[in-house]
Amino acid sequence: MFIHNVNPSIKAITIILSVLLLALVFDPITPFLFIIWIWFLTIGVAKINWKKYLLYFSPFLIFAVGMFWSNLIFANEPINPNAAITLFGRDFPTEDVNTALSLSLRILSFASLSLLFLLTTNIVHFILSLMQQCKFPPKLAYGILAGYRFSPMIKDELFLIRSAHRVRGVNRAKTLKEGFNQYKRFAVPLLASSIRKAERTAIAMESKGFTGSRDRTFYRQFTVTTKDWIFLLGMVAVLLILIIMSWQLGYFKWYNGEL
Amino acid sequence: MKNWRLKEVIVMATLSVVFGVIYLAFLPIGGVLVGFMGPIGYEPIFGIWFIVSIIAAYIIRKPGAAFISETIAATIEFMLGNALGPILMLVGMIQGIGAEAVFAATRWKIYSLWVLMLAGMGSAVTSFIWGMFQNGYITFAPNYILAMFVIRLISGALIAGLIGKVLSDAVAKTGVLSSFALGKEYKKRKKAA
Amino acid sequence: MSIPRIRVSQLKLFYEDDQKQPILDELNFELKDHENLLILGPSGCGKSTLTHCLNGLYPRELDGAMQGDISINGVSANNFASGELSLQVGVVFQDPETQFCMLTVADEVAFGLENKGIATTEMDVRIHEALGLVNMTAYKERVISTLSGGQKQKLALACILALEPEILVLDEPTANLDPKAAKEFIQTLDQLQQKKQFSLIVIEHQLDGWVSLIKRSIMMNTNGQIFFDGILHDGINQHRDRLEKLGIWIPRATKIALAIEKQGAYFFNTLPLTINELASYPISYNGLDKKKTVKADKRLLLKARDISWSKRNTSIIKQTNIDLYHGQFVAVLGANGSGKSSLSKLLAGIQKPSRGTIHLDDRPMKNWKEKDLRKKIGYVFQNPEHQFIADSVFDEVAFSLRLQEYSEREINNRVEKILNQCQLTGFDDYHPYTLSQGQKRRLSVATMIVDDQSLLILDEPTFGQDAHSTKQLLHLLVERYNQGTSIVMITHDMDIVHHYADRVLVMEKGHIVLDTTPEQLWNYPVGKLNQWQLELPKEVELKQLQQKDVGYVHT
Incomplete structure (x- = not known):
């Protein structure tokens, strides 16, 4: 139940950081590996029922498919138009296929991240924690x-x-x-x-005496402990390692070019 | 938050719930649209994301109403189970800034239809810039990006600005807004007529 | 002399949009320690405004002007910091749905404690204690939305009790509850007064149930003025005619007594407030005039065979048969959740049965076009606002006539006639939402009789209405009934059943367990009636009490 017990605010910050990092990635391998990692955490570690998970996850497949084909067709001018892959009986520049794949996998990686949050977090606790940890009024x-x-x-x-x-x-x-x-x-x-x-x-x-003042006690108290920081740093570290790995293997790509 | 009445905050939150519920009813259609038409299929209804901030600003008429209400709306949307998760709060703030900037330019004094439509377009601009980054729209052909942007602008102006105003005015007629700026203005106009 | 808990002096209050007509006008009264006070007034007399003044919400949140002074324990309300006053004067409001901000019972009780700054370690004990006071300890971990209306009101009470206020204000706390839950709430309060010490103000527009608990009463009129302050009994005695005119629900027993006086059979020096009191008088009572004229019309209107309906895999209506005839006044009775609303919606064709068939005028319901069906069956929802679709009262009634493309002249004529019948003449241009509760209800009925529908189904139409509007509504229904419309009405009000219905359907767990006349129903053993959550109409109760007495004398 480790992931369930991570402080909700820290969990949310972790997710946001991961999304920001992932948005810099334009190759398909990094998000793909990251999705596998998140699935492992959700189903393997947090023990979320996979049937339930599939039910929540499946709508995003439609979005991802839509993203894939439209990015293929409406892609920007490729830099290297000669290398091509044949799909559905048509030739597409390798570059475009990779980008399209990357963007649709990006959607799925965002979805897996937010599902990891939603399925392991009590939403009321999240709001209470925002108030206690993040100075939310x-x-x-x-x-x-x-x-x-x-x-x-x-x-x-x-x-x-x-x-x-x-x-x-x-x-x-x-x-x-x-x-x-x-x-x-x-x-x-x-x-x-x-x-x-x-x-x-x-x-x-x-x-009932509510004035909006910050000067109040809390029935449910949320604290940030070492384990929460471990979660945050661990998650970011894994993502960075994945990025470095695909860089080493020559897959990693920023926008419009390789690193 | 000192100069905000609690009831204004809760009104913004319940408005967000109402549109969240209405929005969820539309979501399957949106999903199918995107599946068949790509991200552009989503653009015509994108304005519904901004409608709460336009309505709140128009009803309450205080500096910050558009920004705060959009932040609340995004938080509620995410609590109702929208799949973007915690990032949605950030997105909400970004959208809110766009609309708020337009109201700020009028020094929070003018709430005519044009200003409301411009505010809807303001949210369209900031949200689009974010979308370019988040969804990597930048990899699309310039014409495609431009088409998406124009549709989103129009949607922001019409769905958020125009429909937002029409709905708020209709609600003002029911008398439930009597303690809010719009309701007071409506009463004054009725008395004068 | 000790300092009064509350002293209200020269309190006058205006709203911003009307500087001439004060909402509260020159109120003066005091409340002593451990005193119980009932403030009686019709809807719109400024009762809720007074509540807001007492717990410090006004003048802070008021758009308008407030004059005079309120002091709590000798300290002027102006001298309290925001939020502080609320902790001394606790309020339970009318609507059970809008008093909470948290999802679970424990969190909600804790919310007030957090505001008060109670230490976290102390909270669990306090929550437990507060829930114990209203007999709801078992519900501590429950989600609030799964509670019944009565339980929610008790929770609202517990939330306030946890703050240990010295003064408790209840603003129409039972108005949104069914009679059984209302009774329970008042009983809880009664027990509470034996355990805890506090002063109590109950603000109400009806008296039933409170009589045994509260001795002193202040009575207010529609102009926000006090016209009586003293012993409740005396007030009712002195102002017997005025109260009814104002639309205040006087106790049913008192009402019967007044009727007896009107018949000239007996004159009461002090009016009785309860049935037991009334029964102790040497009166011979044969019942009031019944407004109903039983018509022997055996033409079948609607026939339902073997209908079942389920929602989210729970079966709500189970294999039910009904025959409805022309010209009937049917009351549908039963506990909450017994399936009354669902059944009525099936009969109205709003919901389709999952199994079984319904015939209207010998034609299967599914063969009726929606348009034609609506001309035959009207359905009045519990909340009239849900049915409003236009911006003015006139357009609201004209809507279905316009759909049928009548000429504007014809429409005008018909709308005016209906508005007249519903006592809404002169409100043509009002927005439906700005009407009073009673007017809204009559307007929703108006929209459902404009096509001369032969069947009118109503879901608790008198619920939460004041005495005056209830009378007007029933008058309207009787008029339709006399013109031949069949009426099917869900209700918890047995006096209405007794006076108006000629047939009753009792529902239990999705079945119709009894289909008979009201007279027969009252002869069922009390245990059975309790099981269906029905109580005897006061008139019948009186008769039975008297018969018991007579029997006693004879033996």
Whole structure:
């Protein structure tokens, strides 16, 4: 349960750092190896059920595929147009195929990273930790939590409004304008009721003595310990090692050129 | 955060939830669009990402409303399970800066349709610059990049700016905004009429 | 003399947009230590505004002006730092859905403790204790959204109790609860007063349930003025006519007593507030005039056979049969979660049964076009706002007429007629959202009767409404009923069932377990009724009490 127990803020910073580093990479090997590493952590170490994982992961495959082919077709002028690979019965410059592959793998590596975070972190704890470790203002933190609490209610309400409007005889929209009006008719009651809910909640919270001051105690306390730093440094180190490895093997590429 | 009322913050958060829920309903369509059309398929609906900041700024009318609300919206979006994860908070801030810059240029005084549309385009600009970096769009052909950018600008202006304004005005008519800047303005106008 | 817990003097409050009409007008009152006070007033008398003044939210968050002074324990409210006053005056609000910001019960109770700066190590004990006071210790780790409305209100109470305030203000705490949960909440409060010492203010627009707990009452009118401050019993006695006019729910027993007076059968020197009190008077009572005229119309309107429905793999409605006839007034009863709403939506064709068939006018429901179906069946949702789609009251009612392409003149005529019937004349240009609760409810009914629908289904239409709007709504329904519309109404209000329904369906766990007349239903043993979470209408209770007495005398 090591990954579950890493301080949520540190975990988030780790993910963000990794994303920033990965965004500098334009070869397919580095993100590919990194994805394998993250999968190992998620399924092997954090013991996330792989069936569940696949369910969350699969939508990104569509994005990745879209990225791949459009990057192939709409790529910038290649520097070395002679080397070619044949795909789907057409010749493409090797360079372009590599870049396209890299970018779609990049999407998948981002997805694996955020899933690693989402599947091992209690989201409320993350917000609480932001407040305790990252000086996030309490007014924002508790305001966000109060709003987040409404999400199931708002989902139910959207469903109710839909059927309530059907009873009124609202037809299925045929033109774009009708479509927009219908969207507006759904959105307005939803927005109006959520604004009222928000106001009432604010009053209730202030009635419990909430002022937004940082001077408060915490029921759930989050701390940063050595293990959290080990996680952060370890993750960044692995990514750097992967980058160095593919550099040594001659794969690593910055944008528009090799290192 | 001193001059922010708690209820303003919670309103921004619940608005984010509403659009998050509506947005999630659209997401499968977005996925299919990207699958078939590549990243450009996503651009026409990209403006929905900025709508919360436009609505919040238009309703609350305080310096920082666009920036803070977009940060909140991104955080909520990520809590609701959006797959970009923690990086989304950073993205939200970047988008928020674009819109906030436009409102700042009017010294947070003008909230006409044009300003709202420009603010939507402001978010489009900053978010696009980030997208170039994050998704490596820079490797695409210049024409393709330009097309993406123009579509995103239009989407920012129309979906965030125009629709944001129309929805806010419709909500103001219900009277629930009576303690917010937009609701007060609406009451004044009604009295004058 | 000791310092009063609360002293309100010359309190006057205006909202920004209306400088002439004060919301609260020259309020003066005191609350002593350990005193219980009931502030009674109709909706819109400024009760909630007063709550906000008492716990320090106003004037800080007020867009308007506040004059006069409120002092807590002898210290003027102005001298408290923000947040400090709230810790001395704890408030439980009306809406159970909007009082929390955390996801779990323990975190929510902790939230207040954190604000107060209680040490982390002390919190668990305090949380445990507070939950214990409202009998909810077992729910400590639960997610709040899985609790029932009644449990949420008790949790809200626990959150406040954890802060150990000296004064507790409850702002219509039971208005959004069903009768059983409301009763439980008041019982919890009653037990609490024996364990803990605090002063209590209950702000309400209805009296049932509170009578035994609270002796003193302040009564307010729609202009935000106090017109009575004294013993509750005396207040009701003195202002018996005024209260009803204001739309305050007086106790049902008192209502019956008033009706008896009106019949000239007896005059009460002090009006009874409970049924037991009323039964002790030497009155012979034969029931009030019933508004219903039973019509023997046996034409079948709707026939459901073997219908089942499930949601997310849980079966909600199980193999149910119903025949609905023209000209019936049907009440659908049962505990929360017994499937009443789901059944009503199936009957209205809003949801399709997963199995079984429904016939409307001998034609299978699935062969009806949506458009034609809506002209036959109207459905009034619990929250009227969900059904509003237009920007004005007129357009709201005209909407379906316009879809049918009537001439503008015809539309005008029909809309005006319906608005008149629903007592909404003169509100044509109002935005539906800006109407009062009662008006909203009647408008939602208006949109559902504009096509002369032959079946009108309503989901708890009187829930949370004040006495006045309830009366108006029922009047409207009876009028439709007399014109031949069949009415199917989900309700928890047994007095309404008793007076208006000619047929009752009792639901339990997705089945209709009983299909009979109200008169027969009241003859069921109390144990059975309790199991279905039904209670006797007050009139029936009175009759049974009297019969018991008579029986006692004879033996």
